[in-house]
Amino acid sequence: MDLPNVETYLTPHNLENITNWGEGWVWLAGGTWLFSEPQPHLKVLVDIQDLGWSEIIVEDDYLIIGATCPLIKLLEYPWLSEWTAAEGFKSAIAALAASFKVINMATVGGNICLALSVGTLAPMMVALEAIYEIWNLNGESRRVAAKNFQLGHCQTILKTGEILRRVLIPISNLKWQVNYQRFSVTASEPALAIVVGVRNQQQISCVIGASVVAPCLVEVANDEFLETGLINVLEGVSFIEDARASAIYRREVTAVLMREMLQELKI
Template sequence: MDLHNIDNYLRPTDINKVTAWGKNWSWLAGGTWLFSEPQPDVKTLVDIQAWGWDEIEVNSSSEGGLLTIGATCPLIKLLKHPWLSEYIAVEGFKAAISALAASLKVVNMATVGGNICLALSVGTLAPMMVALDASYEIWNLQGKSRIVAAKDFQIASRHTVLQSGELLRRVLIPVEHLKWQVDYKRFGMAASDPALAIVVGAYNEIANKMRLVIAASVVAPVLLEFDHNLDSSLDYITSVENMDFIEDARAIAIYRRQVTQVLIKRCFNNFGF
């Protein structure tokens, strides 16, 4: 849709060209959300699409190896990338993107950074990033960068730790974590509805450790970790009893909690525990 209140559209060639930042300014990536509804608080859009931040790179020479995913990497590129077969965790990305149930247009245009920074409670990529113990590299306009663990990035629905003028540059994931078994479970009333609950399990067979991320049923992804043993599915199920689940017109909190518990059980069953 047209955004009638936009006064300025800036298309700098590089982040260095952005020397100031205003109160009603917004980064523009794929634009799939920004142009999907009125943005009464946004007056200036700063387009970052031309900065070439869409890399998917595996750097095996650094200690342990890192996968980096640039912020403007379109979701479709994650789907089409020729991943090594040993990186079984990328199936989780594919499930997360398919779970979007969005049109092909959104999947082609929407970016990894846009999805993470939009920080919807139903955000599809964030729980995957938390499950894989990813980190985010954040840049500011003074040329400084900082690293934030994915689990600490989103603090509420539509709220992140990003300060004014900061932006996500890239996602960093240890290559070893791509070998974890991942199970991405989502429940919505219909495939095209926003999720009521998402549970992502990531099992590190070598360390016998399970990470479980609860999302969509809560305002921001929550990471749960217990030592893995025969009864640990019970630990996870009981630990969500006192969590604050979203209560709104789409579902009451108890319903979301119970669906989450079912998804946890299914996740464990899928891992064969």
């Protein structure tokens, strides 16, 4: 789709070349979202594909995923067999399988920063206790926990001109058992509910997505009342109520997905 009011298209090789960020400026990654709607408020597109940020590397104790890494690369990456959490990423991306083009073009950073309530990667990142590295145009960087990044539907903590540079996942967490559950009325429709369950030695964590505006981490003691504990927590969660489904329906579907997740993780 044409973006009618865009006057300038920049392709920096280095962020230092961007000095005068202003109103109507936007980072352009894969463009799969930006070019899907008219975006009349946009004047300047800053294409980040030439920054060379598409890496997937192991550094220190982290798996590091560059912001412009296309989603397809997560499917093709030679995950080590002991990194059991990789299955969760594959399921999360397969959930977008209705659009082959999106998976090839869309980036990890674009998916996270767009911050749709139905976002497929964010619940996985929260479940694995990922850390987001954010840069600004003064050459400074900060790190935030994935669980603190998304504030609502299409709302994040990013300030004007800030950019997600990369995602760091502790290698030890990749060895956790992960189960990704998603429900939508038809396969090509956005999810009504997502549940990501994680089991490590100490605890069970569960992240709810799609039925709430931003990923919601639920942690309960791993004891004989685990299932009841998790389901009870849902009473206090604020679920989305809209034309697609009521809040009560979303809560019930989330509870069903939670039970399936617990079964899959053999808890």
